[in-house]
Amino acid sequence: xxxxxxxxxxxxxxxxxxxxxxxxxxxxxxxxxxxxxxxxxxxxxxxxxxxxxxxxxxxxxxxxxxxxxxxxxxxxxxxxxxxxxxxxxxxxxxxxxxxxxxxxxxxxxxxxxxxxxxxxxxxxxxxxxxxxxxxxxxxxxxxxxxxxxxxxxxxxxxxxxxxxxxxxxxxxxxxxxxxxxxxxxxxxxxxxxxxxxxxxxxxxxxxxxxxxxxxxxxxxxxxxxxxxxxxxxxxxxxxxxx
Amino acid sequence: xxxxxxxxxxxxxxxxxxxxxxxxxxxxxxxxxxxxxxxxxxxxxxxxxxxxxxxxxxxxxxxxxxxxxxxxxxxxxxxxxxxxxxxxxxxxxxxxxxxxxxxxxxxxxxxxxxxxxxxxxxxxxxxxxxxxxxxxxxxxxxxxxxxxxxxxxxxxxxxxxxxxxxxxxxxxxxxxxxxxxxxxxxxxxxxxxxxxxxxxxxxxxxxxxxxxxxxx
Numbered sequence: 001x002x003x004x005x006x007x008x009x010x011x012x013x014x015x016x017x018x019x020x021x022x023x024x025x026x027x028x029x030x031x032x033x034x035x036x037x038x039x040x041x042x043x044x045x046x047x048x049x050x051x052x053x054x055x056x057x058x059x060x061x062x063x064x065x066x067x068x069x070x071x072x073x074x075x076x077x078x079x080x081x082x083x084x085x086x087x088x089x090x091x092x093x094x095x096x097x098x099x100x101x102x103x104x105x106x107x108x109x110x111x112x113x114x115x116x117x118x119x120x121x122x123x124x125x126x127x128x129x130x131x132x133x134x135x136x137x138x139x140x141x142x143x144x145x146x147x148x149x150x151x152x153x154x155x156x157x158x159x160x161x162x163x164x165x166x167x168x169x170x171x172x173x174x175x176x177x178x179x180x181x182x183x184x185x186x187x188x189x190x191x192x193x194x195x196x197x198x199x200x201x202x203x204x205x206x207x208x209x210x211x212x213x214x215x216x217x218x219x220x221x222x223x224x225x226x227x228x229x230x231x232x233x234x235x236x237x238x239x240x241x242x
Numbered sequence: 243x244x245x246x247x248x249x250x251x252x253x254x255x256x257x258x259x260x261x262x263x264x265x266x267x268x269x270x271x272x273x274x275x276x277x278x279x280x281x282x283x284x285x286x287x288x289x290x291x292x293x294x295x296x297x298x299x300x301x302x303x304x305x306x307x308x309x310x311x312x313x314x315x316x317x318x319x320x321x322x323x324x325x326x327x328x329x330x331x332x333x334x335x336x337x338x339x340x341x342x343x344x345x346x347x348x349x350x351x352x353x354x355x356x357x358x359x360x361x362x363x364x365x366x367x368x369x370x371x372x373x374x375x376x377x378x379x380x381x382x383x384x385x386x387x388x389x390x391x392x393x394x395x396x397x398x399x400x401x402x403x404x405x406x407x408x409x410x411x412x413x414x415x416x417x418x419x420x421x422x423x424x425x426x427x428x429x430x431x432x433x434x435x436x437x438x439x440x441x442x443x444x445x446x447x448x449x450x451x452x453x454x455x456x457x458x
Contacts, residue, residue, distance in 0.1 A: 150401070
């Protein structure tokens, strides 16, 4: 394994993942939420596009076999393992006002690292490290959080309950990853939920011709073709890990 | 729920037909009412909103659906910004349901959805990019082109988490109306999509009308 760490609940981090590496997220206690966004480090205007990801694969939920698409028809990463079965990508984040209204505002002055951080501000901080701002944010993934929809369109939040459940992403192109472990915006918990997440980074096995994600839908074969064209002809980089 | 409008087209201060494959971008002022008409039926109006005073604040699909607890847009839906402020509210609608999950078509997503060789076909994202370049007085660029509304499109979510592109609920002369809650920039791409049965492979015109604050 290349690296392993734990991110406490209500925190944020970012890192660049190279094509051919994998990122495993573990819901250590059950009930975690991981907000996540993806950008092309060579051109951050290419970003994760939730609508394209959903409509290209005719899905509302994200699970094993699905690919996460950029707005340029390429695949940032594929979901190669999933012990949860349904992850949300349409509900966005808590903001400061929402956290204050639901759980009460805890300032850093009074509570230090147990303050009530929110996902929107967490993304602004991480995006800022790469010269990006609020114009660069987009609809994010919320790993481990299920949001089902009834016939009339109403949303029903269903948190993950299995301690130790994990989801693994295999990166098909280099990607800047912004993440936070702040609560899902529909979480009705009486107290600000603070759930730690395990992170494991490793080299991924090469994508075989019979790869599950590549063959999950005919659209994904074309998404892989677009990504492979980019890797073959696009910006050069150190490919020693892939 | 459907609600018809009492506004009379003859009293509109502005009327403009948007041909398929074209765009319209302009400011709608606080209190004014914008109507989008599906002139021939089942045509997608891919629509974005920005705070005219600070275009870094823009329509946010995720904040809008989270705040209303429902993924479909209809009468009473408050269209929220990325700062969770109300940009506009839907005040009349003869269709009953509009999509804000499916996003705009792009030549790049067309390659994935349909075929790699579709990459040169016209798409909403290209209209958006041309709009912000030709009308750069609004201070917009690709950075600002986010998740839009597809007025007149029907994209139901199934109980098991599927996304379907169903036959439209709209039809000829159906319309949706919204009142601006601040001065907003409205950017509409009249969708040129030729690969999707939702418009019967036949993109048709839209019309926009704007009424002044003091009418009604």
